Amino acid sequence: MYFRTVSGAAVAAALLVPGQLAAEEFSIWVRSDGSEFMPKLVEAYNARGEHKADLQIVPVNELVQKYAIASAGGSAPDALSLDLIYTPAFAEQGQLRDLTEFAKSLPYFDSLSKAHLSVGTVDGKIYGLPFSGDASLLLWNKDLYERAGLDPEDGPSSWAEIQEDAKAIAALDDETYGFYFSGNCGGCNIFTFAPLIWASDGEVLSEDGKKAMLDSPKAVEAIDFYRGMVADGLVPAGSQTDNGANFFAAFANGNIGISPSGSFAIGALNNQYPDLNYGVTFIPGQEEGNWSSFAGGDNIVISAGTDEGKIPAIQDFIEFAYSPEGQTILAQNGAMPVRGDIAEEALAGLDERYLISAEAMANGRTPYTVVFNDLINSSNGPWVTTLNRAFFASSEEDMRQAVGDGQAQMQSVIDAAY
Structure with missing residues (x-):
């Protein structure tokens, strides 16, 4: 059985509300292409006060190598917004966590970008979930x-x-x-x-x-x-x-x-x-x-070595990103929504040409x-x-x-x- 040491304050906080998990802080990286939408998404999520995402923005040309080195050295971030095209390589190297059960439990799973999932799935298991679109x-x-x-x-x-x-x-x-x-x-x-x-x-x-x-x-x-x-x-x-x-x-x-x-x-x-x-x-x-x-953008992944206790918090962050509020924040800051069933809602009030882009991505492909x-x-x-x-x-x-x-x-x- 896996035991995790927590502080007395954390235990007390957890006991205040029966059934509620103690607040967790987790690290997450994003390439600099996401420097407009990601800080705003993280800020809105952290304002809820349930858990805290600690964001690091990495230059786009450095992220893949930096993550590979960090993974090999045991210092990978807990989660990562990864250029979707690299998901297969990291998944096949065993550096990503299997998200299949969580992914398929989402009631809107069938509305998530099929192209993102096509490269997020290796040998029938889902290692990367759609996060941002282009x-x-x-x-x-x-x-x-x-x-x-x-x-x-x-x-x-x-x-x-x-x-x-x-x-x-x-x-x-x-x-x-x-x-x-x-x-x-x-x-x-x-x-x-x-x-x-x-x-x-x-x-x-x-x-x-x-x-x-x-x-x-x-x-x-x-x-x-x-x-x-x-x-x-x-x-x-x-x-x-x-x-x-x-x-x-x-x-x-x-x-x-x-x-x-x-x-x-x-x-x-x-x-x-x-x-x-x-x-x-x-x-x-x-x-x-x-x-x-070409459906581009990022998949969100969880590093294989991430502390088990942080997984619920990261999953909570992913679900926030998929909520109407999260998808709207993405849409208003330069990233196409990846939930097709609420894409139009998320893009409401923006340039109507984005609707063409949303349709293009929903029917797009990623090699x-x-x-x-x-x-x-x-x-x-x-x-x-x-x-x-x-x-x-x-x-x-x-x-x-x-x-x-x-x-x-x-x-x-x-x-x-x-």
């Missing part, structure tokens, strides 16, 4: 559409429409371009380019993450679609070397007609560029009417792989180096050669993990 979307500049003689209220709904609209906008003048993407950013392109493939019934990885599918027909067609827009001069030259630094800023400058982005851009554009007249729609497939989205960083996010990884080479290839033959080489490199990285 979804990839397509933005278009309504003023440029109007100048080009296009309907400013009708965003593109197929690859062909993207290309046609981009050509019309690029023809306006030498300083205006039809389309933009960060051509040397792996994370940006899994977030915004992969949905073009998914929406066309193609794949990037197999469902279990053990097979690369970059050379599948629809993936190759999507790559050639981007290459065609580059070849037609619809994309500014700076796209080729952009490692993500201009992922948001390029469209915000007002001389780009269409650009894939994320729901985070809605708040950022409204706050920083209030005069920019833009629309938001889904990232379309090759055929009109089909669309997809499962235990080597996401080496495969996708690394600046020297096979995903980004292949796409950059293929997007800016001078011929279809060179593009196909790049894809073939990249497919082999991606599969090699995956095979090394198993």
Whole structure:
């Protein structure tokens, strides 16, 4: 039997209200991307006075390594708001607590983000629960559409429409371009380019993450679609070397007609560029009417070594985050709600374009792989180096050669993990 030493004051406090657990303090980390919503959520939770969450914000580029080192050294935080794509790796390494029983006891479990749960589940057990959301979307500049003689209220709904609209906008003048993407950013392109493939019934990885599918027909067609827009001069030259630094800023400058982005851009554009007249729609497939989205954000996890006595408090915090109050705090501070049944309620009073983002995330996807960083996010990884080479290839033959080489490199990285 497991015994935990508590102070006399804690025992007395527990005895004051029969059946009530003594207050617990637990540590929780979040990457700096969550520095807007997380402190407010924690502040509201702590104000209730039942338990206390001790928050630490970790720079986004340091969190994964820092958590891995802390876990190995026995100093991991009790809980962590983790970029959802890394959940499989930490779960398979035995560093996360099994949350299956708790998760399935939640009356709204079936309303939680399916994409988050798809990467939070390993071998049938749930190790990560949806916490904060973001979804990839397509933005278009309504003023440029109007100048080009296009309907400013009708965003593109197929690859062909993207290309046609981009050509019309690029023809306006030498300083205006039809389309933009960060051509040397792996994370940006899994977030915004992969949905073009998914929406066309193609794949990037197999469902279990053990097979690369970059050379599948629809993936190759999507790559050639981007290459065609580059070849037609619809994309500014700076796209080729952009490692993500201009992922948001390029469209915000007002001389780009269409650009894939994320729901985070809605708040950022409204706050920083209030005069920019833009629309938001889904990232379309090759055929009109089909669309997809990358469901991003964080899963909340509990470290495997967390003191058993702290688990009820952490679960209480998770349930607070799922409450209408918690989901509203998230929505009002830049994170999409992850409970679909109350998403509209949580977004009430905010920019209506967030509703499109909520729908995108609810029907979005997240690729499962235990080597996401080496495969996708690394600046020297096979995903980004292949796409950059293929997007800016001078011929279809060179593009196909790049894809073939990249497919082999991606599969090699995956095979090394198993």
